[in-house]
Amino acid sequence: MKSRLELRFLYSDPSKIWLKACNESFAGETEVYLNEEKLVVLVEELVRFPSSISDKVVFEIGEKESRFGYCKLKFYCYDSWGHSAVLVSVSNEVADSVSDDNLYSAHFKVQFELAELDRFISSLRSALxxxxxxxxxxxINA
Structure with missing residues (x-):
């Protein structure tokens, strides 16, 4: 499985995105409603990332462990050379379910090259x- 993070703007409702992510071992996806301004702020923060080895950018939508969509993305440097990753936390419920045993969640990291982050920022701006x-x-697979 090729590691990746994908945000898809849903045509039927532009205030809703579908987030999918995976690395070589785990995968997760969720649908979340958001204020477009949160994505604008994310883009602004990612443009400056990383400004130092301790720099991080956190993007969070929804409530953790709720039956509704939740997503947290934490961009950070994982070593002293500035190699970067995004820690992905997502949860989602099965549609039309009221049972807590139909809640699914995943928590994993996706490593990436900084040049790829530039392409992500550009495509995010275009979608916005x-x-x-x-x-x-x-x-990149670790």
Missing amino acids: NSGKGIAKLEG
């Missing part, structure tokens, strides 16, 4: 401007 599209961050 048009209200549709997909922003992809292609990862």
Whole structure:
């Protein structure tokens, strides 16, 4: 499985995104509602990332462990050479389910090259401007 992070703007409702991510061992996806301004702030913060080895950017939508969509992305440097990753936490429920045993969650990291982050930022800006599209961050397998 090729490591990646993908944000898809849903055409039927531009205030909703579908987030999918995977690394070589784990995968997860969720659908979340958001205020577009949160994505604008994410782009602004990612443009400056990393400004130091201890730099991090956190993007969080929804409530953890709720039956509704939840997503947390934490971009950070994982070593002293500035190699970067995004820690992905997602949860989602099975549609039309009221049972807690239908809640699914995943928590894992996706490592990436900084040049790929630039492409992700560019595709995210494009999707924000048009209200549709997909922003992809292609990862590297560790």
